[in-house]
Amino acid sequence: MSFDILTEAKKVFDTEIQELIRLKENLDESFVKAVEILLSCEGKVITTGVGKSGHIAQKIASTLSSTGTPAHFLHPSEALHGDLGVIDYRDVLLAISNSGESPEVISLIPYVKLLKVPIIAITNRKDSTLAKYADVHIFLNVKKEACPLELAPTSSSTASLLVGDALAMVLLQLRGFTKEDFALRHPAGSLGRRLKVVRELYHTGDEVPIVYEETPMTDVIIEMTSKGFGATAVIDKSGKLVGIITDGDLRRFVKNGGDFNTAKAGDVMTKTPKTAKANELAAEALKRMEDHKITVLIVIDDEGKPEGIIHMHDILKAGVL
Known part of the structure; x- marks a missing residue:
């Protein structure tokens, strides 16, 4: 048989x-x-x-x-x-x-x-x-x-x-x-790392680069350089996020004949930037960066005001992948 x-x-x-x-x-x-x-x-x-x-x-x-x-x-x-x-x-x-x-x-x-x-x-x-x-x-x-x-x-x-x-x-x-609730119940091991939320990894307070729309570009560059993220959030007078300036924006501005001595942040910024929320999974934030080929996200609160910034390296260093 x-x-x-x-x-x-x-x-x-x-x-x-x-x-x-x-x-x-x-x-x-x-x-x-x-x-x-x-x-x-x-x-x-x-x-x-x-x-x-x-x-x-x-x-x-x-x-x-x-x-x-x-x-x-x-x-x-x-x-x-x-x-x-x-x-x-x-x-x-x-x-x-x-x-x-x-x-x-x-x-x-x-x-x-x-x-x-x-x-x-x-x-x-x-x-x-x-x-x-x-x-x-x-x-x-x-x-x-x-x-x-x-x-x-x-x-x-x-x-x-x-x-x-x-x-x-x-x-x-x-x-x-929610996924965040699940993450709270699985803090250990590789699963716990994949379920980390942005709040656990982002930078807050004085670490966050922020300028106003009317800030002269000479001061913007100083803010970007001192904070070391290669980007800065741009806010309006009410404190809401209206744009972001990255190293790439600086290069494009110069390439198009722009003059940093006379320009303001609002002239250089990218409007409607990609953002993150503090309670979302870091893995989701990372995917958004990868999809849009960017390395940082401004973290905003429910009113649309910046409360932090997260870099791709912060997520990778935490072993989220």
């Missing part, structure tokens, strides 16, 4: 994809109710499960926590030996069990019901004990595991994970969760 590795691997893909499609097509109001309960939760989401379902529950808790919904995984066996105290009356229990009959998970129900904590169950059996006592039951509707022995949880565990991801992503949007 010949055994083709890739063929068998693709069978696993096909089986799980088909089951996920069925799950998608049969998703109903129970999912909506689950989202509503989670959105109104004043405490945290307690996820639980044993075996493969336990691993999935841990991943779901991690995803929820990192996307704006506080969550904690509770191992049901440990819960029976003291860890039940982690559950508060303001919480929601998200219980995962393929059969809906896992003894360790079922044993939590009386205590959770006593606290009047809502239970959201994810199972593959509508008539299971867990489904019966849950406030909301999300039915996986998995007909076939990808395991050729029909023993190892495969399609069902993937389906449970997908439901958890869907819950987290819908909640993320309903909460108005």
Whole structure:
């Protein structure tokens, strides 16, 4: 008997994809109710499960926590030996069990019901004990595991994970969760560096080169030289940004016959310069620089006034890429 590795691997893909499609097509109001309960939760989401379902529950808790919904995984066996105290009356229990009959998970129900904590169950059996006592039951509707022995949880565990991801992503949007919020929850490692915001890297105060439209160009050049960014912000009398002067603007002005002795900043500046906001991702600011082939951005506040300046080198030095 010949055994083709890739063929068998693709069978696993096909089986799980088909089951996920069925799950998608049969998703109903129970999912909506689950989202509503989670959105109104004043405490945290307690996820639980044993075996493969336990691993999935841990991943779901991690995803929820990192996307704006506080969550904690509770191992049901440990819960029976003291860890039940982690559950508060303001919480929601998200219980995962393929059969809906896992003894360790079922044993939590009386205590959770006593606290009047809502239970959201994810199972593959509508008539299971867990489904019966849950406030909301999300039915996986998995007909076939990808395991050729029909023993190892495969399609069902993937389906449970997908439901958890869907819950987290819908909640993320309903909460108005932003990239900046995500960055605050991932301060370490390469991910944290990529999620740094401009405010963490920009220059402020006396470091920022600023001149008025009426400033003589001889003084503009002194400001640019002393601050060392190769550019300066140009503001009007109200303090709002109206332009920028860069080394390139100086060269173009001279090439076109301009005279620095008589010119003012407003005569040389580039109007409507590219800018950044302090709370945007530094990676986004860097892309704007690359797209427009510039090396600095003036950082403006909500009133359009300069509050800082950021150079491409500041972002690259921070290891944002």
